[in-house]
Amino acid sequence: MRGKLLTLIFIFSSFSYSQIKNTYELNSPQSLSSLVGLSDLPSGNIVTNICICGDTVWIGTSKGLSRTTDGGKTWKNYFKTPEFGESKISAIACRDGIIWVALARTVKIDNNYFPEGLGLMYSTDGGETWTKVNQPIDDKNDTVEIYGINQIKTLPVTTTINNIVYDIALTKNAVFIASFAGGLRKSTDMGKTWHRVVLPPDNLNQINPQDTLNFELNPVKNYNHRVFSVISVEDSIIWVGTADGINKSTDGGISWIKFNHQNQSSPISGNFVVALGNQKINIGNSEKNIIWGATINANDPNEYKALSFSEDGGNTWTTTLTGEFVHNIAFKDSIVYAVSDNGLWKTKNLGKTWEKAGKIVDPSSRHIIQTSIFYSIGVQKDTIWAGSSDGLVKFIDSEIFGENWKIYRTYEKVAGLGKTYAYPNPFSPWLEVTRIHYSVENIQSKVTIEVFDFSMRKIRTVILNAPRDGIKEYDEIWDGKDDNGNIVPNGVYFYKVKIDDKEIYGKILVIQ
Numbered sequence: 001m002r003g004k005l006l007t008l009i010f011i012f013s014s015f016s017y018s019q020i021k022n023t024y025e026l027n028s029p030q031s032l033s034s035l036v037g038l039s040d041l042p043s044g045n046i047v048t049n050i051c052i053c054g055d056t057v058w059i060g061t062s063k064g065l066s067r068t069t070d071g072g073k074t075w076k077n078y079f080k081t082p083e084f085g086e087s088k089i090s091a092i093a094c095r096d097g098i099i100w101v102a103l104a105r106t107v108k109i110d111n112n113y114f115p116e117g118l119g120l121m122y123s124t125d126g127g128e129t130w131t132k133v134n135q136p137i138d139d140k141n142d143t144v145e146i147y148g149i150n151q152i153k154t155l156p157v158t159t160t161i162n163n164i165v166y167d168i169a170l171t172k173n174a175v176f177i178a179s180f181a182g183g184l185r186k187s188t189d190m191g192k193t194w195h196r197v198v199l200p201p202d203n204l205n206q207i208n209p210q211d212t213l214n215f216e217l218n219p220v221k222n223y224n225h226r227v228f229s230v231i232s233v234e235d236s237i238i239w240v241g242t243a244d245g246i247n248k249s250t251d252g253g254i255s256w257i258k259f260n261h262q263n264q265s266s267p268i269s270g271n272f273v274v275a276l277g278n279q280k281i282n283i284g285n286s287e288k289n290i291i292w293g294a295t296i297n298a299n300d301p302n303e304y305k306a307l308s309f310s311e312d313g314g315n316t317w318t319t320t321l322t323g324e325f326v327h328n329i330a331f332k333d334s335i336v337y338a339v340s341d342n343g344l345w346k347t348k349n350l351g352k353t354w355e356k357a358g359k360i361v362d363p364s365s366r367h368i369i370q371t372s373i374f375y376s377i378g379v380q381k382d383t384i385w386a387g388s389s390d391g392l393v394k395f396i397d398s399e400i401f402g403e404n405w406k407i408y409r410t411y412e413k414v415a416g417l418g419k420t421y422a423y424p425n426p427f428s429p430w431l432e433v434t435r436i437h438y439s440v441e442n443i444q445s446k447v448t449i450e451v452f453d454f455s456m457r458k459i460r461t462v463i464l465n466a467p468r469d470g471i472k473e474y475d476e477i478w479d480g481k482d483d484n485g486n487i488v489p490n491g492v493y494f495y496k497v498k499i500d501d502k503e504i505y506g507k508i509l510v511i512q
Helices: 002-012 014-025
Strands: 036-039 047-053 056-061 064-068 075-078 088-095 098-109 112-123 131-133 144-147 150-154 165-170 175-179 183-187 227-233 237-242 245-249 256-259 272-283 286-296 306-310 318-320 326-332 335-340 343-347 374-380 383-388 391-396 406-408 421-423 434-440 444-452 458-469 472-478 491-499 502-510
Touching (some): 047 088, 047 383, 056 088, 056 098, 056 383, 112 165, 175 227, 175 237, 183 227, 227 286, 237 272, 245 272, 245 286, 272 326, 286 326, 306 326, 343 374, 434 491, 434 502, 458 472, 458 491
Parallel strands (some): 047 374, 088 165, 165 227, 227 272, 326 374
Antiparallel strands (some): 036 075, 047 056, 064 075, 098 112, 112 131, 144 150, 165 175, 175 183, 237 245, 245 256, 272 286, 326 335, 335 343, 374 383, 391 406, 434 472, 444 491, 491 502
């Protein structure tokens, strides 16, 4: 079963997927000014993390960290800065003006690819200055953890490989981080030191430091010590999602009770918990907390993909959105938003019925979200931000789900340069589309785009005498198919953009 779970981790982890996609996006032409410092666009188009604190929206992309404080009009990008370099972002958390970010990359070892944790960064001044925290690792002699009256045998994690932070939770006095190999860790001194948090092993449903215990804190032996998600509720209540269920502590992470598919009569759908969220509903002068988890099938064939939620602190669970691989959840009072491999979802009645967003088109830029895969979601008052594998989306929610879409997609401006390019390039038609980018310099123009094979035989007319108004930058989509609807073979293809009487050419590499 260990092999199956590891396969799930590397296939379904949004971070791992973004690394595969980033192989293509790294070759997208972008000016350095669009990646570093102030820009009118975020730095990357694969948005795996969104964290909102007041007027500030933080996003983690395939090209690092970006921030906006004015609703997306301008962005500060940290990709290739001295502090962040070319690190990827695997987790973000913010609270009371403090922002924490986890850094990671993918490394190749013996022809296999593995995620590697590169440490954390935090800022107390809104991202103007940063403090680096090394990735927590153990000394090889750190084989015992004191837990109340017990000395718990512990496997020391002495490497940064597979030791990647997938989630961060901030309380008033502590930082909790969740990682696959490193488990759950806690710091009370802003990352100077880290302490392993003892969770129940697979064969126990709860632990207390006053119990007499005999098990090993070991992610190789115990799925419940492989940690993927963590949130805090009212500081003292900590919820943790692992590969063996959902764990709850009401004393700041000391004693724990575990909820999984096997140990309750009304259980979560699956034990692999990739995301957690706390929904606060105002009822009169009181507030109700509902815990939500993106719960995926792990080892038991009776488990299944769904969202699971509990209105009674974990004693019983209700499942909804069955069959969906949900990556994240966000809330606006009684409304729940979810993002999955199949799109953007909304419910106003605790999952009894769901609305799914339709085609996402930006009426201003004519950009279209061409994927159904969404990784991240955040709520900023009445504004909803969603991150996909094809760009960042913003909209003001209303009775009609998803109107007035605004799409942020990074590109290099070519206005006045007589240039064109395609991105991503190279691209795989089985995974994505490529966008042919160009600019129109006249108020009214007619545009034709044609694609040719290496022998300059025309294989596809993308658009024909299409009207394009205004002095703007445009993208036109080629899906890698010929005029008969067949996916073209691997190879080099040329394209021609004819704008009125002017012709410019570009090249695209198709790989499968």
